[in-house]
Amino acid sequence: MSDEDAGTPPLRRRLAAPGVIGGALSLLVGLWVMGEAGSYALGTARRMGPGYFPMLLGALMAILGTVLAATAFWRGEPPGEAEDRADPRALIAVLAGLGAFAYLLPRAGLIPAVAALVMIAAQGSGQLRPLAALALAGALAVLSWAIFGLGLGLQLPAFAARP
Amino acid sequence: MDLFANLALGFHTAVSPAALFFCFLGVTLGTLIGVLPGIGAMAAIAMLLPVTYHIPPTEALIMLAGIYYGAQYGGSTASILLRLPGTPQAAVVTLDGYPMAQQGRAGVALFITTIASFAGSVLGVLLLAGFAPLLARAAMSFQAAEYFALMVLGLMAAALLTQGSPVRGLIMVAAGLILGTVGTDLQTGTFRFVYGIPELADGIGLVAMAMGLFGVSEVIANAARGGAPAARRPRWREMIPTRADWRAAIPAMTRGAGIGAGFGTLPGTGSSIASFVSYAVEKRIARDPSRFGKGAIEGISAPEAANNAAAQTAFIPTLTLGVPGDAVLALMLGALIIHGIIPGPGLIAQQPALFWGLVASFVLGNLMLLVLNLPLIGLWISILRIPYRLLYPAILVFICIGVFSIRNSAFDIWLVLIFGAIGYGMRLLRFEPAPLLLGFILGPLLEQYLRRAMTVSRGDPMIFLERPISAAFLGLAALLLLHSLYTALRRRG
Numbered sequence: 336m337s338d339e340d341a342g343t344p345p346l347r348r349r350l351a352a353p354g355v356i357g358g359a360l361s362l363l364v365g366l367w368v369m370g371e372a373g374s375y376a377l378g379t380a381r382r383m384g385p386g387y388f389p390m391l392l393g394a395l396m397a398i399l400g401t402v403l404a405a406t407a408f409w410r411g412e413p414p415g416e417a418e419d420r421a422d423p424r425a426l427i428a429v430l431a432g433l434g435a436f437a438y439l440l441p442r443a444g445l446i447p448a449v450a451a452l453v454m455i456a457a458q459g460s461g462q463l464r465p466l467a468a469l470a471l472a473g474a475l476a477v478l479s480w481a482i483f484g485l486g487l488g489l490q491l492p493a494f495a496a497r498p
Numbered sequence: 499m500d501l502f503a504n505l506a507l508g509f510h511t512a513v514s515p516a517a518l519f520f521c522f523l524g525v526t527l528g529t530l531i532g533v534l535p536g537i538g539a540m541a542a543i544a545m546l547l548p549v550t551y552h553i554p555p556t557e558a559l560i561m562l563a564g565i566y567y568g569a570q571y572g573g574s575t576a577s578i579l580l581r582l583p584g585t586p587q588a589a590v591v592t593l594d595g596y597p598m599a600q601q602g603r604a605g606v607a608l609f610i611t612t613i614a615s616f617a618g619s620v621l622g623v624l625l626l627a628g629f630a631p632l633l634a635r636a637a638m639s640f641q642a643a644e645y646f647a648l649m650v651l652g653l654m655a656a657a658l659l660t661q662g663s664p665v666r667g668l669i670m671v672a673a674g675l676i677l678g679t680v681g682t683d684l685q686t687g688t689f690r691f692v693y694g695i696p697e698l699a700d701g702i703g704l705v706a707m708a709m710g711l712f713g714v715s716e717v718i719a720n721a722a723r724g725g726a727p728a729a730r731r732p733r734w735r736e737m738i739p740t741r742a743d744w745r746a747a748i749p750a751m752t753r754g755a756g757i758g759a760g761f762g763t764l765p766g767t768g769s770s771i772a773s774f775v776s777y778a779v780e781k782r783i784a785r786d787p788s789r790f791g792k793g794a795i796e797g798i799s800a801p802e803a804a805n806n807a808a809a810q811t812a813f814i815p816t817l818t819l820g821v822p823g824d825a826v827l828a829l830m831l832g833a834l835i836i837h838g839i840i841p842g843p844g845l846i847a848q849q850p851a852l853f854w855g856l857v858a859s860f861v862l863g864n865l866m867l868l869v870l871n872l873p874l875i876g877l878w879i880s881i882l883r884i885p886y887r888l889l890y891p892a893i894l895v896f897i898c899i900g901v902f903s904i905r906n907s908a909f910d911i912w913l914v915l916i917f918g919a920i921g922y923g924m925r926l927l928r929f930e931p932a933p934l935l936l937g938f939i940l941g942p943l944l945e946q947y948l949r950r951a952m953t954v955s956r957g958d959p960m961i962f963l964e965r966p967i968s969a970a971f972l973g974l975a976a977l978l979l980l981h982s983l984y985t986a987l988r989r990r991g
Binding site (some may be wrong): 353354356361371376381385393406422432434436437440441445453457461463490 | 690717898914945
């Protein structure tokens with residue numbers, strides 16, 4: 336990846352530097368916060384309204400984002416380490432697992448929710464065979480129901496039938 | 499003397515069976531998560547916050563604190579044996595600890611880091627017991643302007659004194675402050691950034707946010723990591739350092755502990771920076787700096803003493819001023835506030851059993867950690883072999899149930915999901931989540947003090963410079979900013 340470092344890196348790579356992306360996102364968030372804060376009463380320095388402090392923060396964020404993006408674009412950034420690379424498989428599996436848990440817990444109860452979370456999230460490593468994942472899911476579902484439901488007495492029905 | 503009466507009260511609190519149990523639980527869990535790479539003290543404390551809703555505040559704090567300083571001990575184990583830092587603070591220990599292990603001196607390295615951790619902690623606890631009450635008395639005169647300036651200093655330190663880029667740190671603080679404004683404005687009742695979502699009217703849940711940013715993003719980043727290769731358990735005989743080791747290690751521990759204590763006391767700066775700075779100092783003052791990176795014993799003694807000293811002294815600003823020493827303590831501050839205890843100069847006087855009980859539990863906890871980390875080191879080494887692919891689904895289950903149990907709300911799990919995604923994105927773009935969390939927790943207070951000070955001064959911002967203590971804090975913050983600007987510009991040339 337780093338064999339074309341001689342001379343100025345191509346524009347596309349400079350635009351894809353994490354600092355440029357991060358700075359641009361910060362600028363956008365800052366502007367959005369300023370816009371939203373502008374819809375609340377600003378007040379004066381002596382009697383600040385609800386919009387005053389967020390407006391200051393939004394402006395600060397927008398300025399800092401611009402600085403970060405500009406310096407990263409002109410000066411470049413050191414190449415990242417291997418662990419900086421995105422792992423889409425893990426990202427999707429873990430988030431989908433959490434989503435399944437949030438969706439199933441109120442509708443189906445604790446045991447289905449935990450089992451679904453574990454089955455889906457376990458796919459993120461790409462190293463667990465289906466049967467092992469199933470066993471892990473079953474074990475964790477029963478265990479968490481025993482610990483949190485029976486042991487600590489939390490309001491967590493094992494199975495729920497709410498529409 | 500007063501101190502002895504106070505300590506007697508503290509030990510009376512700390513040796514009750516419940517307190518001892520939670521102290522032991524805390525330091526054991528701390529060591530465990532410290533040893534295991536891919537889960538830090540931050541995530542562990544976030545995971546256990548819901549549990550602390552069900553126990554009294556003193557025991558809750560003793561347990562959470564135990565996790566925090568216990569993790570500082572455990573972090574070096576995987577650094578030395580596998581070159582995988584168990585915690586960010588222990589990253590610097592890999593530099594000389596792993597070469598020592600390759601030279602067959604892993605046992606000595608593990609022994610010395612434990613002793614250094616203990617030495618640093620002892621200094622930290624002594625400073626906490628001696629210095630915190632004095633600081634609290636001095637802070638009695640603080641008004642809105644002083645608190646505002648102090649919080650600005652803490653946030654600046656958190657943003658600028660990190661390993662990463664200072665601009666990124668400042669962006670994270672700003673983002674945290676913005677997230678802190680979500681919810682109902684206390685003075686006018688206006689909804690801010692709520693967008694019609696009723697669950698957001700009380701603001702974003704601290705636990706859900708912290709679990710997403712720290713726990714879930716760590717899990718995603720580590721999911722594909724294979725199990726750690728098996729490490730051999732050193733024999734007891736191999737752990738004893740030679741006389742030459744001691745001669746090099748003891749002065750380094752002393753310097754490290756001093757540096758760590760300084761950084762810990764400063765609000766906003768954590769133990770990571772203390773361990774990196776103390777390593778740099780050792781390397782600079784060494785007669786032969788080329789030994790560093792090849793198994794120099796000073797290179798593991800000083801940082802370990804530093805991060806443990808910082809972990810203990812970080813409680814000084816947290817408990818006496820209400821301004822957290824670092825992001826983990828910000829989370830603990832949040833836990834205290836949940837229990838209805840507002841940390842500040844009045845805390846030691848109003849809650850003597852809590853404060854001195856905590857101090858005494860630190861003494862007991864550190865003694866427990868000596869036992870956990872020396873005779874029982876083999877246990878932790880075998881736990882290192884548990885493959886992460888089996889561990890992380892269990893971590894996620896714990897996170898989900900913990901978050902849900904706070905207010906029986908599935909919405910909070912969606913929040914965890916969103917912040918997990920944001921946290922992972924931040925990680926890829928090299929943003930540190932710690933300053934964000936500090937900003938989030940201090941944000942509402944900062945705004946309140948700003949408004950109050952400006953009302954007092956009739957809208958004149960000079961109030962912050964006319965009051966000497968506030969001006970001193972802001973001056974320090976400005977110095978920090980200038981310093982990091984200077985370093986950033988010099989790096990260019």
